[in-house]
Amino acid sequence: MSEAGISRRALLGGGESLERLLTREHRLEDAYRAALERDAIDAALGETLLAHEREHVRGVEAALTALGRPRPRASVAPPDLGLALAGRDTFARFAIALERETAAAYAATLATLRAPKLLQPLGSIMTASAQHEVALREALGVDLLASSTARGVSTE
Amino acid sequence: MPIRLTRRGALGGAAALALASCGSGDPPPAGRPQAGSGAGLLNSIVALEHAGVAAWAAIAGVLDGEDRAYARAIRAREQAHVERVSALVRALGGTPPAGRPQSEYERMFPRMSDSADALHFARDLEARLVRAYLDALSSLPDTEQRRTAAEIAAEEAEDLAVVHVLAGTAAAPEAFVTGTS
Numbered sequence: 001m002s003e004a005g006i007s008r009r010a011l012l013g014g015g016e017s018l019e020r021l022l023t024r025e026h027r028l029e030d031a032y033r034a035a036l037e038r039d040a041i042d043a044a045l046g047e048t049l050l051a052h053e054r055e056h057v058r059g060v061e062a063a064l065t066a067l068g069r070p071r072p073r074a075s076v077a078p079p080d081l082g083l084a085l086a087g088r089d090t091f092a093r094f095a096i097a098l099e100r101e102t103a104a105a106y107a108a109t110l111a112t113l114r115a116p117k118l119l120q121p122l123g124s125i126m127t128a129s130a131q132h133e134v135a136l137r138e139a140l141g142v143d144l145l146a147s148s149t150a151r152g153v154s155t156e
Numbered sequence: 157m158p159i160r161l162t163r164r165g166a167l168g169g170a171a172a173l174a175l176a177s178c179g180s181g182d183p184p185p186a187g188r189p190q191a192g193s194g195a196g197l198l199n200s201i202v203a204l205e206h207a208g209v210a211a212w213a214a215i216a217g218v219l220d221g222e223d224r225a226y227a228r229a230i231r232a233r234e235q236a237h238v239e240r241v242s243a244l245v246r247a248l249g250g251t252p253p254a255g256r257p258q259s260e261y262e263r264m265f266p267r268m269s270d271s272a273d274a275l276h277f278a279r280d281l282e283a284r285l286v287r288a289y290l291d292a293l294s295s296l297p298d299t300e301q302r303r304t305a306a307e308i309a310a311e312e313a314e315d316l317a318v319v320h321v322l323a324g325t326a327a328a329p330e331a332f333v334t335g336t337s
Contacts, residue, residue, distance in 0.1 A: 048326065048328070049328070052328065052330075052331035055331035055332070056331060103310050104307075106310075107303055107306035107307045107310060108303065110302060110303070110305075111300070111302040111303035111306060112299055112302075116294040119290075119293040119294045120290055120291070120294065120334075121332070123289075123290040123293055123306060123309055124332040124333055124334050125331075125332060126306065126309070126310055126313075127290070127309055127312075127333035128313070128330070128331055128332060128333050129310070130310040130311070130313040130314045130317070130333075131313050131314065131316070131327055131328035132327075132328050133314065133317075134317035134318055134321065134327040134328065135317065135326070135327035135328045138321055138327055144226065144314075144318045144321060144327075145226070145229055145230070145233075145318060
């Protein structure tokens, strides 16, 4: 295959990865919006995280545009969101898992994406997801670091 | 209008300079990985992480109670990063740089007289580490190298968020973490 053919295939694969990331960001956005409506998250924290997710959605949409891909419009609510909205602790644990999965999906995309100009902004979003986890752990009142023994508390 | 240099500002600047110089005097890698393999960049990250381990030891010495426990936990994470990135260098046939004695690093660190100083230094350190890994993404040629860099960048961002919490500020203050603060 020619170099141009390889590049087109790589960008096509990158676009599909970005579409999956956008779906994840929409799920997080939907989750925080629903949690705020149901009082399943502290209002200030929920508003901050929701605002961040909206910016992440815009960021991934811009990345898709840069790759010449149309923005997918459908948004699917995260599985089990209804159950997670039963209380603040339940929702925080649910959101931690969602943020962790999202950060892992970004890491996988960053490993393979052949679009150098997109790596830094996407990495910046990924690291924000990691920080969201810490914010949610703080709200939950557990060890701020999943692998830490600073408080001798297991969070998982 | 003259620029006012505050003590905290000077401390942050000193931290950045100290960290920038860490590793600059390290010898070149002893192995012979191929040019363009990423070994050079990975070695510079190992050198920075060694400095990070030493910095967190110094920071832990200033903090107390739960804050110190977190500092020690983060120091252990930085040590794990040293080992993880060093393994990538070895896989390329290279020899990662060894760390220097703690006292050598401490001579380059800013003076920390209280927990506020220590957390300020910690914030600058973690911001620099986040940025180093994100910057590396566009230069590392191998998928596994990039995945490792991305995963460690996320851990460094978590550590930065913990520093924010210990300093009494929001864990996730911005939608985009660039490590430029």
